[in-house]
Amino acid sequence: MMEENELWFWLLSLERLGPVSHRRLFEYYGDIREIWRAKNPPLTEKQKDEFLDSRQEDRIRRSFHEMRHAGIRMVTAAEPDYPRRLRAIYDAPYGLFVKGELPNPNAPAVAIIGARRCTHHGGIIAEHTAAELTRAGILIISGLAIGIDSCSHQGALSAGGKTYAVMGCGPDICYPSSHRNLYEQIASHGGILSEYPPGREVRPAYFPLRNRIISGLADLVLVVEARERSGSLITVDQALEQGREVMAVPGRPDDPLSVGCNRLIREGAAICTESSDVCRLLGLDQNSPGKTSAVPVSSSGSACERTEEELRILKILTAEPLHTEQISLESGIPVPALLPILLRLELSGCVRQVTSGRFQKTTN
Secondary structure, rough: OOOOHHHHHHHHHHOOOOOHHHHHHHHHHHHHHHHOOOOOOOOOHHHHHHHHOOOOOHHHHHHHHHHHOOOOEEEEEEOOOOOOOHOOOOOOHHHHHEEEEOOOOOOOEEEEEEEOOOHHHHHHHHHHHHHHHHOOOOOEOOOOOOOOHHHHHHHHHHHHOOOEEEEOOOOOOOHHHHHHHHHHHHHOOOEEEEEEEOOOOOOHHHHHHHHHHHHOOEEEEEEEEOOOOOOHHHHHHHHHOOOOOEHHHHHOOOOOOHHHHHHHHHHEEEOOOHHHHHHHHHOOOOOOOHHHHHHHHOOOOOOOOOOOHHHHHHOOOOOOOOEHHHHHHHHOEEEEEHHHHHHHHOOOOEEEEEOOOOEEEEEO
16 A cells, blocks of 8 residues: 555646646545545546556655765645745645755745846845845755856855755756756755656746745745846735735836846835845844844843853854854754854854854954
8 A cells, every 4th residue: 555655646646637636636535545546526628537547556666776976855735834824825835845844934035036137236235235145144045946046045155154955856866957057056055845856857837836835935035136127026915915025125216127126115015225225124133224133132232141052152262264064063063043142142242153154252
């Protein structure tokens, strides 16, 4: 008899079936084993043909174990570690295929999106903002596309944090292929996520669908450069339907790449001119202009009594700068949890960030 996770893999791998069809089947049959046994499912004729013809146990088992051997896991809507933010949206996928790890559900998350053919200035804004938000303990979500997406991922990684890419193809396929190095870094310091199974090739129709997952995994969507008719605006529409906050970086009125952002602001999106704007909208503590913190401070703004974790970090740090990965290794504190602690120590004057992701103890 097929294992339950193999049955889920079979269902999620059917090319003609999506969340709407999955919902119909579960409402009709109740659970995955009854769906597997169905002889006349409530589907279209083409869907039904694929459904009935695909029930080849040996082939399903082989593909499932090939996926696991490739370091890809599947998390279904029936499992407790399915992302809670995503579970709440109307058209959530019934499963995700993951290379790397899922986002920490307890950490704030921001999706940064924008133009593929962005300006050099726009790319710098996206990378810098992602790095600043990462240092404040915020996870960065995007889509690995050329332009703003890749700059955002790179900014998060340069700050020693974690970032997550949602793909419009199987998680084993790097698209675009020119981003192979970035793809591998994200898989090692975050995760590659897709509702499509391994081996599923890129299709234009998949990208608008994957955008709902990008916004669905985030608390807030930030747009950096978008034309008047931009795919990013589709993501914004989905974000608003999902009840997510939306922010946009303003630009020159005569710049075609700023038309979309300026229109969003005109229609009510919040303005983002620095990373602290994002933190304020998320309700995270802000200590001074350009400085943000995802950790509590006392009402006077001074640091609270040192925690055990802070003392552990202060014992590790010296005048010689250490990268966050090394601090994490020596302290035993995961990087996402480490970043806001380092920021709190930095704001209290005990620690100084020398270069991106490298910290030293201050001498004063």
